Amino acid sequence: MKQKFSLIIYFIFLSNFIYSTHDPFEDVNKVTHKLNQELDSIAARPIAEFYKKITPDLLEVGISNSLSNIEDLNIGINNILQGKLKDGLSDFTRVLVNSTFGIFGLFDIASDMGLKKHNEDFGQTLALWGVPEGPYVVLPGLGPSTLRDSLAKIPDSILSPSLLFTDDQTVYVITATDLLVTRADLLGIDVLIVGDEYLFMKDAYFQNREYEIYDGKVEDDFDTFDEDWED
Numbered sequence: 001m002k003q004k005f006s007l008i009i010y011f012i013f014l015s016n017f018i019y020s021t022h023d024p025f026e027d028v029n030k031v032t033h034k035l036n037q038e039l040d041s042i043a044a045r046p047i048a049e050f051y052k053k054i055t056p057d058l059l060e061v062g063i064s065n066s067l068s069n070i071e072d073l074n075i076g077i078n079n080i081l082q083g084k085l086k087d088g089l090s091d092f093t094r095v096l097v098n099s100t101f102g103i104f105g106l107f108d109i110a111s112d113m114g115l116k117k118h119n120e121d122f123g124q125t126l127a128l129w130g131v132p133e134g135p136y137v138v139l140p141g142l143g144p145s146t147l148r149d150s151l152a153k154i155p156d157s158i159l160s161p162s163l164l165f166t167d168d169q170t171v172y173v174i175t176a177t178d179l180l181v182t183r184a185d186l187l188g189i190d191v192l193i194v195g196d197e198y199l200f201m202k203d204a205y206f207q208n209r210e211y212e213i214y215d216g217k218v219e220d221d222f223d224t225f226d227e228d229w230e231d
Contacts, residue, residue, distance in 0.1 A: 022135050023202070029138040033198050036143055040183075048183040062106040064185075067178050068117065069098045069105025074159045078120040082128050090115050119212055122159075123152035127213045136202060144205035 023029065052060070076091030094110040094117070102109040111117060126148050127133065134147030145153075157175075165171050193200050211218050 022133075024135050025137060029136065030198055032138040032140055033143075033201070036138065036141065037197075039141065044183050045187070048180060048187055051180055052184050052187065060181075060184075063177065064181055065098070065102070065108045066105040067174070067181060068108070069095060069102070070174065072098075072117075074156060075118050075120045077159060078122055078125045079118060081122075081125045082120065087118055087120075091118055121152065122155045123149035123209075124213045126152055136206075144201055146209075149209070 055063075072091045072094045076088045076095070079085075079088035079091055094115045097110040097113065097115065098105045098108060101107075108117075123146075131148055133149070137145050137147060137150055139145050139150060142153075165174065
């Protein structure tokens, strides 16, 4: 979670540089964005702040680890679908190790053993399969996305945590807890936003998705500029 938080901060600063995006639904997106911000200020943020306040650090880490462990199953499947068999097998091994020796994922033993945590989803899989991202959209309650990533959320939601739990109520509780923990991890980022908030969030989203899709191997436009200048 801390690594993901650091990446988000990194891309928020990168978003100061304009990132060209296809946004034909801008008017609707801006309305949805404003609604999301209001819902966040009324409900999501206060609940997340209360959670951070009352939850001991050790327990908070344990909850995050458990959710991350469940997520690894979906990540492994997507790595396999992307042809990254070694990473996929590593993800499945992480689930096995952390679910047993890590006491149902409360402790991240796998990382201590050198099994790297990956970050994959079906949206990234579709991107590597050559599916166009489509227009930019802001989803109610979920925030920035694209048409491709929005549709990809359906199989992702089916794969995890439903593959591990058959009881619908358990799945709902885990999903709600995951959303809560994610929002709690984002507390404090608001102060980093400068300029037009809508454009800022959109640019940061696309920068982050590009980084995720290409596993951090993103072309640095400034390096290219320097090379051209030297020539």
